Amino acid sequence: MEKINSICIIDDDPITVFGIKRMLKTSIDCDEINTYGNGQLAINGIKGMIENNAPLPQVIFLDINMPIMDGWQFLEEFIKLPIQDRVRINVVTSSIDETDYNNWVHYKDSSHHQITYNNKPIKKADIMSITKLAS
Amino acid sequence: MLRENKLSINSYLVKQLPVATAFLNLKLEVVHASDKWIKLLSFDHSVFGKTIYDIFNPVSEEWETELKKCIKAQPSVSIIQRETVNKKNEKWYNWTNIPWYDDDENIIGVITTVEDVTENVLTELRLEKTEFLLKEKSEIAKIGSWELNLLNDEVKWCEMTRAIHEVADDYEPTLESGINFYKEGHSRNTISMIIYEAVQNGEPWCEKLQIITGKGNEKWVIAAGKPIYKNGKLISLVGTFQDIHEQVVTNAKTKESEQLLKTLIDHIPVHVYLKDLDSRKILINKAAYEFLGASSAEEVIGQSDFDHYPKESAELNRKDDLTVLTTLKPILNKQILDPKRTGSDTTFLTSKIPLIDDDGVAYGLVGLSLDITNLKRKEEELRNLIDVTSLQNKKLINFAHIVSHNLRSHTANFSMLLDFLSNENDEAEKLNIISMLTNASNNLLDTLDNLNDVVAISSNSLKSEKVNFTKTLEKVKQNLSAVLLKNKATIVNNVKKNVDINAVPAYADNIITNFITNAVKYKFPTRDPIITINSEKVDDYTVISIEDNGVGLDLDKYGDKLFGMYKTFHNHKNAKGIGLYIVKNQVESMNGKITVESEVGTGSTFKIYFNGKN
Numbered sequence: 001m002e003k004i005n006s007i008c009i010i011d012d013d014p015i016t017v018f019g020i021k022r023m024l025k026t027s028i029d030c031d032e033i034n035t036y037g038n039g040q041l042a043i044n045g046i047k048g049m050i051e052n053n054a055p056l057p058q059v060i061f062l063d064i065n066m067p068i069m070d071g072w073q074f075l076e077e078f079i080k081l082p083i084q085d086r087v088r089i090n091v092v093t094s095s096i097d098e099t100d101y102n103n104w105v106h107y108k109d110s111s112h113h114q115i116t117y118n119n120k121p122i123k124k125a126d127i128m129s130i131t132k133l134a135s
Numbered sequence: 136m137l138r139e140n141k142l143s144i145n146s147y148l149v150k151q152l153p154v155a156t157a158f159l160n161l162k163l164e165v166v167h168a169s170d171k172w173i174k175l176l177s178f179d180h181s182v183f184g185k186t187i188y189d190i191f192n193p194v195s196e197e198w199e200t201e202l203k204k205c206i207k208a209q210p211s212v213s214i215i216q217r218e219t220v221n222k223k224n225e226k227w228y229n230w231t232n233i234p235w236y237d238d239d240e241n242i243i244g245v246i247t248t249v250e251d252v253t254e255n256v257l258t259e260l261r262l263e264k265t266e267f268l269l270k271e272k273s274e275i276a277k278i279g280s281w282e283l284n285l286l287n288d289e290v291k292w293c294e295m296t297r298a299i300h301e302v303a304d305d306y307e308p309t310l311e312s313g314i315n316f317y318k319e320g321h322s323r324n325t326i327s328m329i330i331y332e333a334v335q336n337g338e339p340w341c342e343k344l345q346i347i348t349g350k351g352n353e354k355w356v357i358a359a360g361k362p363i364y365k366n367g368k369l370i371s372l373v374g375t376f377q378d379i380h381e382q383v384v385t386n387a388k389t390k391e392s393e394q395l396l397k398t399l400i401d402h403i404p405v406h407v408y409l410k411d412l413d414s415r416k417i418l419i420n421k422a423a424y425e426f427l428g429a430s431s432a433e434e435v436i437g438q439s440d441f442d443h444y445p446k447e448s449a450e451l452n453r454k455d456d457l458t459v460l461t462t463l464k465p466i467l468n469k470q471i472l473d474p475k476r477t478g479s480d481t482t483f484l485t486s487k488i489p490l491i492d493d494d495g496v497a498y499g500l501v502g503l504s505l506d507i508t509n510l511k512r513k514e515e516e517l518r519n520l521i522d523v524t525s526l527q528n529k530k531l532i533n534f535a536h537i538v539s540h541n542l543r544s545h546t547a548n549f550s551m552l553l554d555f556l557s558n559e560n561d562e563a564e565k566l567n568i569i570s571m572l573t574n575a576s577n578n579l580l581d582t583l584d585n586l587n588d589v590v591a592i593s594s595n596s597l598k599s600e601k602v603n604f605t606k607t608l609e610k611v612k613q614n615l616s617a618v619l620l621k622n623k624a625t626i627v628n629n630v631k632k633n634v635d636i637n638a639v640p641a642y643a644d645n646i647i648t649n650f651i652t653n654a655v656k657y658k659f660p661t662r663d664p665i666i667t668i669n670s671e672k673v674d675d676y677t678v679i680s681i682e683d684n685g686v687g688l689d690l691d692k693y694g695d696k697l698f699g700m701y702k703t704f705h706n707h708k709n710a711k712g713i714g715l716y717i718v719k720n721q722v723e724s725m726n727g728k729i730t731v732e733s734e735v736g737t738g739s740t741f742k743i744y745f746n747g748k749n
Contacts, residue, residue, distance in 0.1 A: 015551070015552065016551075018571065096543070120543065120548075
């Protein structure tokens with residue numbers, strides 16, 4: 001089983017969070033999974049980790065449509081954070097808006113993190129292939 | 136003695152003759168001479184007994200020949216001779232000679248008379264000249280003459296008159312045939328009446344009439360004439376006869392072209408005008424003067440734009456005129472806004488072309504203006520329509536995305552949960568998944584309800600009506616009384632009781648409910664909510680502003696998403712992100728708009744523009 005130190009799920013839909021967690025439990029060896037209901041809470045949490053020198057998430061599942069701070073606003077803030085390691089960020093969305101896809105292309109090319117674009121629903125096989133350390 | 140006596144008596148008689156006369160004997164010596172003869176030829180009484188060769192120096196050959204003819208009893212003719220005293224004073228003499236017989240019919244000499252005919256000769260010359268000029272004139276002007284002798288009813292036509300009638304040079308007209316040349320009908324009737332009047336009452340005449348010539352051509356002529364009296368008795372009618380056919384035809388053609396041009400200019404829907412160097416109108420067509428409110432061209436001729444337009448636009452027009460007049464280059468198809476004094480603006484597509492004289496100097500300009508106000512208005516309407524359509528289209532795409540996204544996220548959840556369920560053995564976990572499925576199903580129903588609401592706004596064309604704002608607010612307050620009481624909310628209504636808004640009543644209820652609910656829902660944690668409502672009039676809108684003292688909102692961050700569907704900005708458990716989206720749709724469906732000002736920690740002010748036009 002793939003061994004990941006820390007995973008972070010950012011989604012306002014409890015069912016999606018439940019689903020991802022459940023699929024991760026049976027396929028990935030991971031001790032720490034943090035979930036946040038929107039981008040603002042996630043940024044605050046990660047900033048706290050940096051301050052406390054806590055281990056940062058190696059894989060992030062990111063929803064786009066969320067209240068207060070959406071997925072793109074989160075990414076904008078996240079790539080500004082002083083994180084040396086390459087983090088894998090899996091955008092997971094049910095949006096078919098072209099704007100969202102273009103946003104992904106933009107962030108993918110302007111950041112050193114590995115960013116992927118995935119449509120809901122996520123299958124278990126997909127989870128296994130995208131829950132890896134950034135390559 | 137008797138003979139001598141007889142001679143002296145004769146001499147005495149001859150001396151007194153009233154005609155300049157001399158009696159010459161066969162030797163051509165002067166025997167007798169009248170005083171007149173001596174005086175006329177500037178001789179004295181010493182001439183008697185002298186030969187003509189002695190006193191005339193020289194004797195003209197012609198005269199000598201004639202004298203000798205007389206002596207030989209041959210027929211003689213008078214001769215006219217010129218004698219030049221000086222250049223200015225020339226004299227003409229008429230010499231006449233006859234044989235001088237004695238009692239026995241023997242030729243004993245020549246009686247010669249001389250007459251000063253200078254006057255006659257000059258008059259004759261003048262007459263010849265006058266006749267010549269008259270002929271030339273009549274040929275050039277095509278004026279002929281005629282005369283009707285009333286004593287014998289004889290009619291005389293001059294050469295030109297015959298030429299005009301296109302008849303042979305030897306044509307002999309009569310009064311009747313002359314009249315019959317006039318075209319049947321008006322012309323012939325008129326000339327008949329005229330001649331009758333002239334004969335009866337002595338009236339002169341001058342008429343433009345038509346004839347049919349000998350060759351059958353139709354011609355316009357001016358027939359003029361007058362009666363001639365002698366000793367109070369009418370003896371003849373004389374007149375002139377002028378061929379004016381070419382003039383009449385040319386005039387008619389010119390008039391026709393003029394009429395055509397005038398008709399054209401007056402009926403094209405383009406304003407046409409000529410202006411002089413001072414930009415005063417010297418010609419204006421119907422479309423242009425009617426636009427200026429005049430009922431005839433004369434009313435505006437001589438006036439400039441300063442008489443019809445506000446100073447600023449008249450000055451702009453004058454500037455254009457001067458540019459054209461000085462550069463001699465036309466201004467073509469320029470859009471010009473002419474604000475009429477009555478207030479309604481007109482847009483013209485105007486061209487101004489300089490009028491240049493033979494010396495290359497402008498003496499005015501011709502202007503052509505096409506009223507394109509309606510075209511501009513249509514263009515404006517079209518642009519608005521395109522704006523509205525593209526906005527609608529954008530909204531529609533946005534809505535399609537929302538629908539698709541929401542349905543997809545729910546189906547994704549169903550699919551995932553069902554997959555879990557089918558692979559789950561633990562009964563407790565199974566129940567957990569089923570309860571989540573139920574939850575997801577309820578959420579889907581809610582979503583569909585919300586979408587229904589939105590579609591209803593877009594597809595229903597509910598009529599706006601006058602809604603009293605304060606009454607609506609009171610109704611909303613009534614419905615929200617529990618919430619308001621619980622949150623200790625205060626509503627300050629500064630809107631006057633008589634202010635009406637133009638709205639769909641149900642929408643008005645919902646809009647006011649939403650803003651008040653939001654103001655309470657997002658109240659500042661340590662303050663009791665105070666909601667202040669004001670109204671003002673902005674253009675066609677009645678603007679209702681709803682101000683709260685709540686948590687406020689970072690508009691830089693959320694401004695563009697505030698009215699989006701399923702956008703929530705506060706971590707509030709009741710925030711669903713549908714209320715403002717529906718409100719916005721309702722306001723826009725009534726052709727209104729919403730603006731917002733907000734400051735985090737202080738509060739927000741929403742302004743709702745209700746369009747009074749609908």
